[in-house]
Amino acid sequence: MAAPRILIIDDEADLRELLEITFLKMGLDTDSAGTLAEARELLGRQSYALALTDMRLPDGQGIDLVREIAAHYRGTPVAVITAFGSTDNAVAALKAGAFDYLSKPVALDQLRTMVQSALKLVPGSPLRSAKADEAETGFRLLGESAAMREVRAQIARLARSMAPVAITGESGTGKELAARDIHAQSARADKPFVAVNCGAIPEALMEAEFFGYRKGAFTGAAEDRDGFFQAANGGTLMLDEVADLPLPMQVKLLRAIQERRVRKVGSTVEEPVDVRIISATHQNLASCVEAGKFRQDLYYRLNVIELGLPPLRERADDIALLSGAILNRLSGGTAPALSPAARATLEAYAFPGNVRELENILERALAFASGDAIGAEDLALRPAAPRTQGASPETAPPAPLAPAAPTASVSAAVSPAPEPPAIAPSAPTLPGSLIDHLDAVERDIIRAALDRTRYNRTQAADLLGLTLRQLRYRMQRLDIHEPD
């Protein structure tokens, strides 16, 4: 089999030569072009496993070539070489479709890693991981609605790039699952995927958790330890709830992402790390920037490409399919089916907690269902009015459709709830901020569960169908503390 061929586009003869020698040593063939015109001609004649272009060329900009290759030679990943410190150029190239970038002076270890990643993207390449091939068909993010198909198509495109992705979407819409899908389909599939909940790490420990520490760096540091960056080396690091990062940590994170190097706490040397960053938040990061809570430079660095996950209520078509898959998973394939009435009930429900809430509702329904089908009554759904301190009925936010809580005291938190059970499919008046409104509802429910269990978190989590970790995270996010 012929060696993969790489196209180098640079007008500096010295750099071209350095790249050619490096690739030759890696067992790769190369062609070189000093101008965009020469590159276009070569691309028309020959297919390449990778194109590597300088940003500034005598007859135009490398970014134009990036766009052309991304549009017309989709099998060829393209990377750019940017001037030292020109982060904006790198971000622009990634947005235009480059799969990665290198800064001048080119570090050969980074170059080799990048080329190896690019070669893994070529279908049939011996370097391509079996996992990535498998993942191409095996999306975990289910749904056949137009919106979910588009999300999956976007994920397939994003998997071919190193560009940082910012995933947005309400809680429970599948942001972590989407990040896992991007990773699983990428050239990094056989390396770790590390998801970090930024809101769940105490501020004092953050630097050590992210970058690791050396033995003796602080009391209790009995041995050297890697951080999340080292753990994700070669793979993907997902920063979940990234808006919760404190400002001092944002500075350190920006530096690590830009330099692709980290320094362990207590160490004097930096070590190179090769991680793809995916961030996620249910908050509006741009508003956090405006409010001075999130650094603009980090925002631009993370938000190179945005992937938005639609709320479940906007894709009711997916509910039947998702329900079937969830019930199958919960029962090992022996679950009763949804009755037509149960399905209609679910399709009319607003799902403030999205797919995670659907999972919880179905888990409870499975426990209640006695026949060979899950009936509407087994879902225990009913509309509930939120607690609206000081709001008049006219100005009060609308009653979200909340699941009936499994216990009296928890449901008390969302009462008064009109009887009989019924789902109102039409949308009531809209709140000024849906996120704040949902947060308030969630806060009330969690407080009620905690009150009932005298702040026993394990029991409260059980009552709400959450894991302890999920409950802790939500308490932190919603600023819920045990009363003194």
Ligand SMILES: Nc1ncnc2c1ncn2[C@@H]1O[C@H](COP(=O)(O)OP(=O)(O)OP(=O)(O)O)[C@@H](O)[C@H]1O
């Ligand atoms: N499209 C989907 N197909 C199948 N399962 C899904 C889908 N979307 C979400 N889920 C499931 O819903 C649950 C919540 O998903 P996930 O944790 O990815 O959401 P999230 O948006 O990251 O939530 P949060 O904002 O609360 O962290 C998981 O159990 C996940 O498997």
